[in-house]
Structure formats: C-alpha cells, structure tokens
Amino acid sequence: MATFADFIQAEEDRDGVRLSWNVWPASRLEATRNVIPVGALYTPLKSRPDLPPIKYNPVLCPRCSAVLNPFCQVDYAAKIWACNFCFNRNPFPQSYAGATEQHRPCELIPHFTTIEYTLPQQRPMPGPVFLFVVDTCMHEDELQSLKDNLIMSLSMIPKHALVGLVTFGRMVQVHELGTEGISKSYVFRGTKDVDAKKLQAMLQLGQAQGQSNQEQLPPSFRFLRPLSQCEQNLEELIGEIQRDPWPVPVGKRALRSLGVALSLSASLLGITYPNVAGRIMVFTAGPATQGPGMVIDENQAQVIRGWHDIEKDNCPYMKKAQKFFDSVADRAAVNGHAIDLWGCALDQVGMHEMKNCIVGTGGYMIMADSFKSSLFIQSWKRIWESNESGQLDMAFNATVEVKTSREVKLCGMIGAGSSLKVNSASVSENEIGIGGTCQFRVPALDSNTTLAMFLEVVNQHNQPIPQGGKGVVQFVTRYTHPSGEIRVRVTTLARAWADPNTGTEYIQAGFDQEAASVLMGRWATFRALTDDGPDVLRWLDRTLIRLCQRFGQYAKDNSESFRFPETFSMYPQFMFHLRRSSQLQVFGHSPDESAYFRYQLAIQPLSECLLMIQPALFAYSFNGPPEPVLLDSTSIQPDRILLLDTFFQVLIYHGETIHQWKVAKYHEQPEYATFAQLMQAPVEDSQETLSERFPIPRYVETYHDHSQARFLLAKVNPSTTHNNMGWGAESSAPVLTDDVSLQVFMDHLKKLAVSSAN
Structure with a gap:
C-alpha cells in the first residue's frame, strides 16, 4: 500500500508541487489551530519530457475562465461539463463531440493533472531580446575576461535572437549595430536620467511590430538586431570596448553611471519591444557612484554602507537609490522584461539597493569576486546550455494565475515576480508576501524557478463540506517559449478535507515537514525585509511552540513526556538551522550578500532550499x-x-x-x-x-x-564548545560560539510546549 510519502513524491514528479498540508482542515477555525498555513511550492515549468504540448487552445469556463481539468464533473451523454470552481454547467465545444467515457480528451484523463498547450499564433513573435549592459570602470584584465566570455556566448545564443549593447562608465553609450566599418554610438550623461519619450525622440525610434518583410527595417534594428545579421559586427564592437577613459584621481572611485545605464536600457526595450521576450543583462564591477541610483560617492574615504549603518540610519544614498531602482523594476516588469545582475567585485556592488530589479522580474542574480573567476565563467556558460530538446532553459514574459474552489483563498506569493493587481473571488484579505491579486507577472523563469503560494481555508465552522468533497486549486502559467511559441501550462490540484471530529490523525499524516520548512523560511525572510531580525526569530519561535502544543503528545509540565508524530520529527531541527542561516542572520555578511542569499531561497526548488536551511x-x-x-x-x-x-x-x-x-x-x-x-x-x-x-x-x-x-x-550544531569541553572530548573540534546547541534548543522547546503557564 502506497504511503503518504510516496503520494507526495509522485505529486512532485508529476505536477511540480509540494504542499505543507496534504489533507486540509475543513474550516477556518481548524486551519488556524494548525499554526502553519496551507501553502504550495510550485515549479511552473518543471521538466517533463513525457508531457508533449497539445496544439490547440484550452477549453475555458465562460463564467470564471477556469480550464477544463480531470476533477470536473462531466455528462458525456449530454456533452456538458461542470466547472469545479464556479459550478457553471458548460457545453463541450464542437471539436469534443466524439468524447466518451472510454475516449476522453487529454484534459479529462486522471493522470493529466498538469497539461501544456501551444497556442495557435497569427505570426511568430520576435525575440527573445538580449541587451548586454557592460561596465567599463574595471581593471584591464577583468574587462578582457568579460569581453572574451561575451564573445564566446555569441556562438551559443540562438541566431534568431535580437541582441544589443550598452556600455557605461562616466558616460553611457548606446551602440548602433547596423553600421559597417565604423563604430557609432549615442552618448548620454551619467548624471541625469532620460525619460522614455525623450529617448524615443533622441534615438528616432518607432515601435517595432515584429520582423519587417519590406526593405525598410524598423528603426530599432539600429540598436537591437537579429544575431544572424550582426554577429561579426557585434563581436568586433565587444572586442573594441575600452576601459573608461576618464582619469580617476588617487583616493577616488571611478564615476560609474550604473543607474542611468539600466534605466536607459529598460526604456529602450520598453519602447521597441514591449511585451516581447527580453532580458537586460547587467555586468558591473562596482556600485553606482554618480547620478540616479548612486549608492556611494567617489571619495574612497567613505566606505559603502554595512548593516550597522542601515540600523543607525547612516546611509545617505540608500533609500533614494532603492526608490529609483524600484521604479526601473516596475517599468521592466510591466513590459515583460527581466533584469539580470552579474556583480563581480571584492567589495559590494549595490545588490541591496537593486534587489527588486531582479526579484520583481525573475532575473539572474550572480555574485562573484572577479570576472576572471571560474564561478562567473562557468555560471555564464551554464545559462546558454541547451536542454534535451535543443532549446535554452529559459522562458519569458510569463503570467501565473491562481484559481481556487470556494472554501480556499489565495493570501499571496513569495518568489520571483510582481503583482498584476487583479482581484477575484479567489483572493484573500489576509496578505502573505505579494497579496491582493490572483495574477502575477514573471518576466523570466526556467525549469527550476519555484514560487511559494500561501492559501487560507475560509470555510466557516458551521458549514460542513459535503462527503467526498475536495479543495481544488488551479495554476495557469502563460509564457513565451524560447522557440517563440506562446504556451500555457495548467496544473490542477485537489486535496481531501479532514473530518473535524476524526481528522487530526489524517492531517498529521499528510504534513510535509520539508515543504513546511521551506515555506516558513521564505515567509521569515520576506518578513526580515521590513521587521527587525530578533522580531522575526521570536515570531518563528512562537510558531514552533504553538505547533508543538497542537500536535505533540505530552503530560502537562513534564518535558520528558513530550513526543512528536513522525511526520513532524525533523521540523524543529529545520527551524533551529533556519534561525542560524545566512538568510536570517546578517552578522558577518554584507547587505549585498544577504540580498543574494535571500533571493536564492525565494526562487530555488525545495531540495535546494533545504540545503540552504540545513x-x-x-x-x-x-x-x-x-x-x-x-x-x-x-x-x-x-x-x-x-x-x-x-x-x-x-x-x-x-x-x-x-x-x-x-x-x-x-x-x-x-x-x-x-x-x-x-x-x-x-x-x-x-x-x-x-x-x-x-x-x-x-x-x-x-x-x-x-x-x-x-x-x-x-x-x-555547536554541541561541543569551548564552554562544555570535558576531559577526553578532544577527538571532536570545539566551536567557539555562545550559540545554544540543538539539544539545549530542543530542551527549552519541550519545556515551553508542555508548560501549563501557556
């Protein structure tokens, strides 16, 4: 007989979903007693070689737009299906006239809870667009390594992809790609941003409407051309990039116009290719030191902000820079473009201020010491490697919509992406992460990108759920495939409701402690963005104590009697290590490092997130x-x-x-x-x-x-420290720390859980 663990693994393999609870409490009251919310870790594009896309449009419910799925009730004789979200009865389209109980359409076969559609298109979409934004304020050998790697990648980028080049130092240069035998670029001052309308006039840009069949090419082709038409020209341009020519006085930093370069790049793509697959790939060896987005001034006597400066509010540039980069992130997200940040320097490059550019668009955030390091070189190669089908492991301009049955609502999402501010009956008033919407925009994602969706059971205690009823959630991800096709992947989940009188043991058996640990880890790091670190740790501790009181078996005031069910046995240990992790402990880490650690926890799959926690x-x-x-x-x-x-x-x-x-x-x-x-x-x-x-x-x-x-x-775990080393304990290494060990942590937890004072 299959166990719950087998069921959880099969669901993950098939649908790319892990839930904190696999049997759901039947009412809001019961759900609050469970302490940990119902949440799902969802990998929208989990690799499924056995899932070929179907080449027609999905069948939608005319009332709520839910997609036909295996959990719908179907009357094959009358050719009618009932939507399991709004209960509307809908006739099958004419193309389904031959459907019978024995010959079901794919959407109604029980095994196909995840299905992918390729939508018929009038014309192929242009793109994807890759715009390289290169910092020239770095040492000669660093710049040479970066140039070599950019040139190497040209052989791996699909030939139909559009490419462009922007370089920045004291000035920002937008390079033309269509000129033969001469390098031509438009130069902008790095101290002042240029709005999109002014940029459009200065560069004489019209809006590109895809590939033109006429001799007259779109104006944007001067700056963003198909690689097949400009590979040699671009290779020469990259090879000719020189260090920023402006002299840097002793004791000063180079003037780096990173903010203006990024803003111009977002405007350039937004004007020419709105809602077309695109990435702005920023390479920087230091922070912005002038103009909008400035993180630190040019005087080297001033050290870039650390956590102690942030706590004392001693960061003159930080809030203004964050506001500027957040506005750039919003513009890029609205146009469906991702921003990648490759920060390679021994000091900080301003990731802390720029993080929402990457978080809000699902881009890559890579941190290395040098552009010559294998960490940068191997990571850069990795993103251009083709998958089994010969395509890049990149999807673009995605929207993820969540639909829920009436008993459940969506509190929010934590992961890569931004809100599309679309309200519906599925949206809860309680917000966790990005809430108040049922649709999210994720401009870039791959087969590992994992979103955390938090749900709330809203069914009232006095409204019993019919026998055999199930809670249903549907994820609809619409995205641009690297081939240019528009695809829709639909995943529909159904979970049984627990009987309020006898259901506790089933709820316990269906608890997924690994998924719950990652969901709580993401929630804690999201809270850490606005709350003080100690407050977040206290909140985690209170949650753990309440969970122990709810599901532990014990005699009051007797900590020796405490026992946890097997499905919860590892959870306190995960919380112990989460409290000590780089995501929550900022001591010894720069703000840039913390931004990097937290972003990876917010986008990686469950197995990788568990490694970060423990x-x-x-x-x-x-x-x-x-x-x-x-x-x-x-x-x-x-x-x-x-x-x-x-x-x-x-x-x-x-x-x-x-x-x-x-x-x-x-x-x-x-x-x-x-x-x-x-x-x-x-x-x-x-x-x-x-x-x-x-x-x-x-x-x-x-x-x-x-x-x-x-x-x-x-x-x-510091079980042997300089404080408790006894004779004969020399074989293991003592840890010089005042942190408590897991054993002490567990003893305190048991005492607090069984205390009659609580």
Missing part, C-alpha cells in the same frame, strides 16, 4: 563508503574527510590527522594508494555537484585550524 554533511573515512553524518561538531574527527554542501559553497575539510598525512605526502607514495583514493573521492563527488548546480557554488578546500574551516564551524 546543509548536507558527508564523511569519508577508512571505515567504509562515504556516509551522511549529523551536521554537528561531533562529526569533525581527526581521521575523517568531510564534504559540506551549503548550496552556496561546497567545502572539503581534512581532519587533523588526515592533514598531517597529506603534508607528509603519503598520498603520493604507491604503498598508500588507499589513502590517495580516500583523498580523491570527495573531490570527485564535489565536481559532480559543481557541474549540476546553478548558480555555481564556491569551492573551498580547508583543514583543521585553517582560517577557512570557519565556514564549516559556522554551520555545524
């Missing part, structure tokens, strides 16, 4: 094959090699004895071949992770007492 630790020793071990300081042993995967880093740690053997070069001697194999095994395993993940994680090799061992010590 990293994976594997031990390699002479005692047997590699094995997963506890993320605990007791796992750090002298005769072990550890492999830590935090999603952002892959770290190999050599224990004290192993390191001494390595220094003595035993692994190079033939008689110690086994030791050489042991040294090699974690390296090979880590390479596999590095080759599959995006963004590419940092690769670190370290050893006992080395400075970079701090990355491992910061993540493990």
Whole structure:
C-alpha cells in the first residue's frame, strides 16, 4: 500500500508541487489551530519530457475562465461539463463531440493533472531580446575576461535572437549595430536620467511590430538586431570596448553611471519591444557612484554602507537609490522584461539597493569576486546550455494565475515576480508576501524557478463540506517559449478535507515537514525585509511552540513526556538551522550578500532550499563508503574527510590527522594508494555537484585550524564548545560560539510546549 510519502513524491514528479498540508482542515477555525498555513511550492515549468504540448487552445469556463481539468464533473451523454470552481454547467465545444467515457480528451484523463498547450499564433513573435549592459570602470584584465566570455556566448545564443549593447562608465553609450566599418554610438550623461519619450525622440525610434518583410527595417534594428545579421559586427564592437577613459584621481572611485545605464536600457526595450521576450543583462564591477541610483560617492574615504549603518540610519544614498531602482523594476516588469545582475567585485556592488530589479522580474542574480573567476565563467556558460530538446532553459514574459474552489483563498506569493493587481473571488484579505491579486507577472523563469503560494481555508465552522468533497486549486502559467511559441501550462490540484471530529490523525499524516520548512523560511525572510531580525526569530519561535502544543503528545509540565508524530520529527531541527542561516542572520555578511542569499531561497526548488536551511554533511573515512553524518561538531574527527554542501559553497575539510598525512605526502607514495583514493573521492563527488548546480557554488578546500574551516564551524550544531569541553572530548573540534546547541534548543522547546503557564 502506497504511503503518504510516496503520494507526495509522485505529486512532485508529476505536477511540480509540494504542499505543507496534504489533507486540509475543513474550516477556518481548524486551519488556524494548525499554526502553519496551507501553502504550495510550485515549479511552473518543471521538466517533463513525457508531457508533449497539445496544439490547440484550452477549453475555458465562460463564467470564471477556469480550464477544463480531470476533477470536473462531466455528462458525456449530454456533452456538458461542470466547472469545479464556479459550478457553471458548460457545453463541450464542437471539436469534443466524439468524447466518451472510454475516449476522453487529454484534459479529462486522471493522470493529466498538469497539461501544456501551444497556442495557435497569427505570426511568430520576435525575440527573445538580449541587451548586454557592460561596465567599463574595471581593471584591464577583468574587462578582457568579460569581453572574451561575451564573445564566446555569441556562438551559443540562438541566431534568431535580437541582441544589443550598452556600455557605461562616466558616460553611457548606446551602440548602433547596423553600421559597417565604423563604430557609432549615442552618448548620454551619467548624471541625469532620460525619460522614455525623450529617448524615443533622441534615438528616432518607432515601435517595432515584429520582423519587417519590406526593405525598410524598423528603426530599432539600429540598436537591437537579429544575431544572424550582426554577429561579426557585434563581436568586433565587444572586442573594441575600452576601459573608461576618464582619469580617476588617487583616493577616488571611478564615476560609474550604473543607474542611468539600466534605466536607459529598460526604456529602450520598453519602447521597441514591449511585451516581447527580453532580458537586460547587467555586468558591473562596482556600485553606482554618480547620478540616479548612486549608492556611494567617489571619495574612497567613505566606505559603502554595512548593516550597522542601515540600523543607525547612516546611509545617505540608500533609500533614494532603492526608490529609483524600484521604479526601473516596475517599468521592466510591466513590459515583460527581466533584469539580470552579474556583480563581480571584492567589495559590494549595490545588490541591496537593486534587489527588486531582479526579484520583481525573475532575473539572474550572480555574485562573484572577479570576472576572471571560474564561478562567473562557468555560471555564464551554464545559462546558454541547451536542454534535451535543443532549446535554452529559459522562458519569458510569463503570467501565473491562481484559481481556487470556494472554501480556499489565495493570501499571496513569495518568489520571483510582481503583482498584476487583479482581484477575484479567489483572493484573500489576509496578505502573505505579494497579496491582493490572483495574477502575477514573471518576466523570466526556467525549469527550476519555484514560487511559494500561501492559501487560507475560509470555510466557516458551521458549514460542513459535503462527503467526498475536495479543495481544488488551479495554476495557469502563460509564457513565451524560447522557440517563440506562446504556451500555457495548467496544473490542477485537489486535496481531501479532514473530518473535524476524526481528522487530526489524517492531517498529521499528510504534513510535509520539508515543504513546511521551506515555506516558513521564505515567509521569515520576506518578513526580515521590513521587521527587525530578533522580531522575526521570536515570531518563528512562537510558531514552533504553538505547533508543538497542537500536535505533540505530552503530560502537562513534564518535558520528558513530550513526543512528536513522525511526520513532524525533523521540523524543529529545520527551524533551529533556519534561525542560524545566512538568510536570517546578517552578522558577518554584507547587505549585498544577504540580498543574494535571500533571493536564492525565494526562487530555488525545495531540495535546494533545504540545503540552504540545513546543509548536507558527508564523511569519508577508512571505515567504509562515504556516509551522511549529523551536521554537528561531533562529526569533525581527526581521521575523517568531510564534504559540506551549503548550496552556496561546497567545502572539503581534512581532519587533523588526515592533514598531517597529506603534508607528509603519503598520498603520493604507491604503498598508500588507499589513502590517495580516500583523498580523491570527495573531490570527485564535489565536481559532480559543481557541474549540476546553478548558480555555481564556491569551492573551498580547508583543514583543521585553517582560517577557512570557519565556514564549516559556522554551520555545524555547536554541541561541543569551548564552554562544555570535558576531559577526553578532544577527538571532536570545539566551536567557539555562545550559540545554544540543538539539544539545549530542543530542551527549552519541550519545556515551553508542555508548560501549563501557556
């Protein structure tokens, strides 16, 4: 007999959905008692090679626009279907006249809860458009590496794609691509933004209406041309990019007009290709130092803001810069264009101020030390790799609509994208994340982009749900495929309602602690954008205590008696590690790093998000094959090699004895071949992770007492610290911290949960 775990895995494989609760409480009152909201982690474009798109339009309910799905009631004799959202009875279209119980259309086959349609089009859409926006205020060798990688990518970009180039330093240059034998560009001052109307007049742009068949090309083709027509010209243009010629006095920063360059790029795409697939790809080696969006001034004596400056409100430029970049993000999102930020510098580049440009449009946010680093080079290559069907793993200009049955409403979404401000009967008054709408715009997404949808049960306690009834939610994602086709993917979920009298054990059995942990992690990091860090941690703690009181089995005031059901057993541990994670703890991280960590938690699939919350630790020793071990300081042993995967880093740690053997070069001697194999095994395993993940994680090799061992010590549960090290405990490494250990955390949690004072 299949277990709930099997059911959850099958649903994820088929529909790309994980729910916090897989049996739903039957009333609003019961739902509030469950503490954790009903939420769904939804991957709209989860890779499904077994799901070929159907080449006709979906059948819609004329009243509520819901799509025909396997949970609809159908009268095959009368050729009528009843919508399971508004209960309207609708006739089948003429093309379904031959449908019978034995010969059902695809939409009504129970297995096809997810289905994809390719919409018939009058003419192919132009695009996608890739506009490169390149910073020229960087060292010569950095700029050369960036240029080499941009030229390399031209061979991987589809030839029908439109491309363009903008460079910026003290001035901003919009380059023409149609000129032969001469480089021509329009130069703009970096201290003043140019609105879209003025830009249109200055560049003499009309609105492009797709590919012209006449000799007369659209005016926009001077700046955005199909790669097939300008590849050589663009390659030469990129090769000719020079460092910003303006001299930089000693003690000063280069004047970098990042804000104006980004705004001009958004206007250029918005004028020429509104609602056409497009990406603005920004490459910068530092923050904006002049003009709109300025993050820091040119004087190097002024240090770029840190968290302590933000707490003391000692950031003269931050709020103004955020407001400016938010307005750019809104313009890009309205036109369906994504903004990618590739920030490669040893210091901060202003990601904290610019984050909504990426969050609101679903773009890439990549952070590296240098444009010469393998982290940048490999990540840049990865985005242009083709999937099994020979297409880029990119979708564009998507809208995601959520429809719910009457007993449930949508509170909001946390992930990449912005609100389309469309109200409906499915929208709840309680907002979590981006709320007040049932439709979201996601200008760019791929097969891993995962959105968190938070739902609310609104059925009243005195309105029993009919026997056998189910709560139904439908996700409708309309997007532009890299081939230019317009596609619609529809996923419809149905979950059983729990009987209020006997349903608690079914609700418990259907709890998905992994999905719940990621949903709560996203909610906590969303709250951290506006609330103080300690307030967010207290809210998480209160939620956990209430969950223990609701589902734990215990005798009052006896913490030893506390027991949690098996489906909840890992949840407190996930919360312990979430409280210590880089997403919620800003100490030791710059605001840019925190923005980067939080964005990845907001867009990655469940398995990757769990790694960010609770990293994976594997031990390699002479005692047997590699094995997963506890993320605990007791796992750090002298005769072990550890492999830590935090999603952002892959770290190999050599224990004290192993390191001494390595220094003595035993692994190079033939008689110690086994030791050489042991040294090699974690390296090979880590390479596999590095080759599959995006963004590419940092690769670190370290050893006992080395400075970079701090990355491992910061993540493990500090069960042995400098405060509790006893005699004979020298075999494991002490962690120098005043953080409580998981054991102490659990003891306190049990005491608070069973206390009669609560």
